[in-house]
Amino acid sequence: MRATTLSTAAAIALASQASATTIRIDVGQNGALAFTPDSVKAAVGDILDFHFHAVNHSVVMGDFATPCAPAKTGGFFSGFMPVSGSGEADDSFQVTVNSTDPIFFYCSQNKFEHCKSGMSGVVNGPSSGNTLAAYQSAAKNVQNASNPPSVFGGKLVTASSATTTSAAAAATTSCTTSTKSGNGSGYKRSDTCSGAGSVQVSVGIVAAFTFGMAILLS
Numbered sequence: 001m002r003a004t005t006l007s008t009a010a011a012i013a014l015a016s017q018a019s020a021t022t023i024r025i026d027v028g029q030n031g032a033l034a035f036t037p038d039s040v041k042a043a044v045g046d047i048l049d050f051h052f053h054a055v056n057h058s059v060v061m062g063d064f065a066t067p068c069a070p071a072k073t074g075g076f077f078s079g080f081m082p083v084s085g086s087g088e089a090d091d092s093f094q095v096t097v098n099s100t101d102p103i104f105f106y107c108s109q110n111k112f113e114h115c116k117s118g119m120s121g122v123v124n125g126p127s128s129g130n131t132l133a134a135y136q137s138a139a140k141n142v143q144n145a146s147n148p149p150s151v152f153g154g155k156l157v158t159a160s161s162a163t164t165t166s167a168a169a170a171a172t173t174s175c176t177t178s179t180k181s182g183n184g185s186g187y188k189r190s191d192t193c194s195g196a197g198s199v200q201v202s203v204g205i206v207a208a209f210t211f212g213m214a215i216l217l218s
């Protein structure tokens with residue numbers, strides 16, 4: 001009985017996250033002065049998850065009218081994320097989308113003129129008019145990019161936390177699709193979710209698993 005109650009609470013907690021999508025955007029991947037992808041569609045509640053590669057990039061929300069400068073209201077700034085060697089920074093920067101209006105963003109690194117060189121992107125950009133291409137074209141005339149004085153508008157998430165997030169998402173999917181077995185990382189599970197009050201969960205674990213599983217088994 002106790003186990004059933006805890007499992008129900010866990011299933012509800014996980015289901016509440018089901019609607020939000022985490023959208024990974026790589027920053028400076030393979031040495032390119034670019035965001036990959038640089039144009040994404042997102043719904044309110046989705047999470048932009050910026051992953052930073054060498055050498056030293058940032059992401060700043062801007063306004064279409066003033067390329068390479070911070071947004072006049074609201075916005076976000078990751079701070080600079082130096083990476084020595086290859087690989088990516090320990091932290092990613094996560095921003096929750098709170099509007100479906102276009103969100104322009106750019107890198108404020110002035111060494112080698114990242115924004116001026118086209119290192120910018122857009123969320124929910126229009127197909128004509130104020131497009132990313134138009135923003136990048138106007139950015140070529142900007143002498144120096146600028147950024148806010150401090151990190152704000154999102155949160156820095158360590159690699160281990162990011163793993164936890166994806167684990168919880170996987171558990172949610174398993175629940176809603178009823179059955180899932182073997183995902184390549186060595187665990188199996190078979191869930192049945194039939195309404196908030198009557199949840200049956202059976203779990204078999206081969207490998208160590210995090211957060212979501214820990215709740216289900218507590």
Ligand SMILES: [Cu+2]
Nearest residue numbers: 057107109114
């Ligand atoms: Cu950059």
